[in-house]
Amino acid sequence: MHEDHDTTTLGALLTNDLIGITRGRFFPLPARARAMQKGCGWVPANLGLTPFDDIAADNPWGCTGDLRLSPDPDTEFYTRRLGEGGFTGMLCDITTLTGAPWYGCGRSFLKAALEELKTEFGLILQATFEMEFQITGASWDAAPAFSMQAMRRADGFCRTLTDALTDIGNAPEIVLPEYGADQFEMAFPPRPALEAADKAVLTREVIREAARLQGYRATFTPKLTPESVGNGLHIHFSFLDRDTLQPVTHDPAAPGGVSKACGHFVAGIVKQMHALMVFCAPTAVSYMRLLPHHWSSAYASFGALNREAALRICPMPPGADPAKAFNIEFRPTDSTSSPYWALGVLVRAGLEGLRQQRPTPPLLHGDPEALTDAERLGMGITRLPASLQEALDAFIGNKTVTEWFDPVLVDGIRTAKICEIHKTESWNPAELCRQYARIY
Template sequence: MSRLQAREIESVEDARRIVEQRGLSHVKVGMYDIDGVMLGKYMRREKFFASLEKGFQFCDVVLGWDSKDELYDNVHYTGWHTGYPDAPLRIVPESCREVPAEGDMLLFLAEFEGAAEAICPRGVLRRILQRAAGMGFRAHGALEYEFFLFDETPDSIREKGFRNLKPFTPDMMGYSMLRSSVHAELYHELLALAEAMDFPIEGLHTETGPGVLEVAIAVDEALAAADKGALFKTFTKVWAQRRGLMATFMAKWSPDYPGQSGHIHLSLTHAESGESAFFDAAAGHCMSDLQRHFVAGQQQLMPELLAMLAPTVNSYTRLIPGFWAPTDATWGVENRTTALRVIPGSATSQRVEYRLGSADANPYLAMAAAIGSGLYGIEHRLEPDEPITGNAYDQSHPSHQSLPRTLWEAAQRLRGSRAARELFGDDFVEHFAATREWEERQFRRHITDWELDRYFEII
């Protein structure tokens, strides 16, 4: 019997067989929490085989705490009032990945079931894609990420109090062939890791800023694309730390440099024919009626769903004019100053780029918001505003295009959105809005250096 490869796994039986073939005593099983942080454990082979058939249990506190393991005090799904019981999960056989740094080790993703499925990030996206299927569409996506590399370790950044950090390379050298050639071995390692773990990189280059890189991940069906994005973020951090470096995907780590985006390229095809639902050779910019409605839905719901694409307090420091991040719910054709960029092309390349998202967003929730709002536009036959030509930052826009300016405001817009509740369910909206309110409250408990410098002596 031939030796199975991770990418060939499609069923429970395949998953059993590849573990047996490799003689593994344990495998890795991981899932993603509400912030997009990967959690998991090594699971003994016999337990893994049983879990493939019947699922397994995991303490639901992972859906009830923040990115610093602090317990939410304002959510209903779980908490001290429930006693933090176990929640059921199922293993996703087709998510099997190699873990190159660990020999023959394999990694499988899992997702929550039962009551927890309503707020499981992967489950939220999966339900949106089921909605698309019910409308006769298949969604495809690709994620682009910017991230900064530092010549630091988890210990050194804390010893420095996160100040005076040393970027991996100095100066502003976007698209630098010099940098990528001098550090070619490091680039090759990242490219090889991405191939081995099935989140292949289509493009890798330096961006504007010291030590900043941009990666474009290959297109795939939307759920697989979100898996690729989530795994890329996790294992890029692993790769960097194993080499004495650190990678950050926070939206903006310094006021002196542009923020870090998480752009999403999206297209729809007709499920039966496989043909593009966005391409119309006879239409202006080859933009079909369906694509126009899709963009209209994205534009109209952007202010209501912003918390899903800009989920941290830090996200909103990026959304300022002149730093390559959109500040209003605008769209244009091949316009990188707008929030939505329609990219005309062929039947295989016609798409829309959702440029609003930041690198700190949970890939599953960002993708769900970007696709779900587009489907909403098709369902309601919405029409977009006039496209923006020229610099969107220099133009005034209608009030309905204004985006929330803080995480708290974004959480309130999400909580009050009928469309969000229709798309994602009441349980998710209530839970996620509450977690964002918690995040903002945590921030308000702290005194910033700016406040001390501004008020300590003079006021």
């Protein structure tokens, strides 16, 4: 632990679960230093919690089993400029009592997938997470979307937030007032994929704390109200060659400029996308955002500069080196997801595409709703699940995807989702939004 950490600060050992909630254990001095070195106990059944802290009676873990939160010293953080004393801690892998990775650890799942990508195909994944969120409880005057007025009224909050994000090594590239009421978007520089996921987990907590200290509340819920715009968590990725560390995502001679390896990877994601939604859009409210004509990607598709495409080739600034600037954006994800699990399943699906050498999908131009059924069928464009139940069915029914996981975890996901579906099925849209906004 850094010597300059305020002695009154609790130390946090943190993990991020299947539904994007950061949970952990918290230690005051003098226990803090030992905990940060040795880790602490954890419980398997924690993974079966719904967003509302319900747990299915038939979950596969029950009251038995013990695990460890094993801190990674490379993830140590200290937000020295965020409130009195800030807060400090480390992100953890969940391990068995013998120190082996636990099958229910999203961070370990992502690490293993990235290692296979590097070992089998010589590819290093670079990534970043683009976040949208809304502020509630502020007394700001109304202001036009994207305007200077909207930015200046939030100046105190944004300065506090930027300072705190700089403290954790994730200074944003851009902060902007978005289209929605009191909505903001933040984008960050690309970095190695595991580090990008680590930073995304911490960044959400820093945003929440910065808002709290201003007397506001930050919410990442996919839908604040039925009428509001959605909040997404867009995942950008590109590839480096393992041996040369040169970018290998772009090929100027290929359709869309997509390299052969990148095309295989994207094709694997498109093929498995329906089953991935249980990780990328893992809550009942997620499907109020994933609607046609909402720029949130209601169809499994690949496009260039097209915000209705689930995967899109991003624009490059004038004068940029295309080899370095070229990247792909995955748009259906929201912040009820775990950055580890969401990115991890994208890598797993991409690996399937690479192994099968699937051809680059055809590029979607325009809104998929404007195409006929036959046109969509010919391009392999399919409607994504429209509910959590449909997403769960797609996952359970996909043998390729379920085989990425221990059968006990598959059963744990099934029981947790059914529990959440039963709890929320009687809520009208307004109540659904209100309840998830309370959590996220």
